[in-house]
Amino acid sequence: MELLNIKREVEKLSNILRLVEDCLEIPYLASRIQNLNQLIDKQTFWKNPTSAHQTLEKIKSLIHDRQEQYQRSHFLLEDIKAAVELLELLDDEQLLQEAQTNLSQVWEELDKVEIRQLLSDTCEKNQAFITITADLSSVDAQAWALMLFRMYYLWAISHGYKVFPVDINKPDEPNIKYALEITGYYAYGYLKSEQGRHARILRISPFNGNGRRYTSFTNVEVSPILDESVEFEIPEKNLEIILPPPQGNVNRRAVWVGVFHLPTGITVFCNNERNQLQNKDKALAILKSKLWVIMQAQGVNQIAKIKPKEITSLSSNPVREYVLHPYQKVKDLRTNLETTAVAEVLDGEIDLFIKAYVQQNNS
Incomplete structure (x- = not known):
């Protein structure tokens, strides 16, 4: 990118950033954060833990989601402007490359601002729990589910999220489920667009000696990790706790726990923690998030009102098709967005699909 083009990009970005400043109301945010910090300093702040938690979340949201993101873009743009002034006086290839890199980063930051402005529904700022289940227990289907597990893991890491694999499989169950707990702002807002019969893959099966084209289907389910601001409890009378049968060897006692929700028939197993109490708590948290998604889909605000x-299984709606043979293409079946960069997509570069879906839903 020549210096003249960089100057044009800087002018364009400066205009966009001014619009962003107006949209985000930066001076108001600074004042609002100051007022909230004054609340924290009061001795009565922690007397109401729920209210205190909500206040802290507001501060984090205002600082992380808006103010800091704007400031990063602003400072990067100032660095680019300084670099342009120097480049007009001297020929420095390294400085030119640094300016180009910073330009790309500013565009990426502004893309995030644009998407996050559209993510305004309840719990979209929350962390996310994602489950990947192959339709069949065949080797091909399980291999495809594992590829998707890897894709989401790499996506989360590249966005600075913390990622924790979770074992939610019932012992001796043939159909293996892969699950991830992704912690960080807007994880659910981004990933809920991935929910559905997300993957359909067409390829020559490496496990089939006849070399026939093989199609694998995998369901992806996404739910938010709920915090204290979401207040609802599951009545104990509606729960059945499933525990492993007694074993003779007390030194190798199974600690998995299953939680069965009687009214809906939803069962969640957890074999991730060190003891049964922790696994039960984790299973209940996952069940609660699944029920919350159902409540949102049905437009009700109480578990008792779920029908x-x-x-309907949201994880059965067609989402994307991945073709690996005889040609390569990934196509989103909802937005019709396509790319031939299959390897990059499977390495976690799915932002183009997320952005297109979010924009389409808010148009």
């Missing part, structure tokens, strides 16, 4: 007969 079990009207529960």
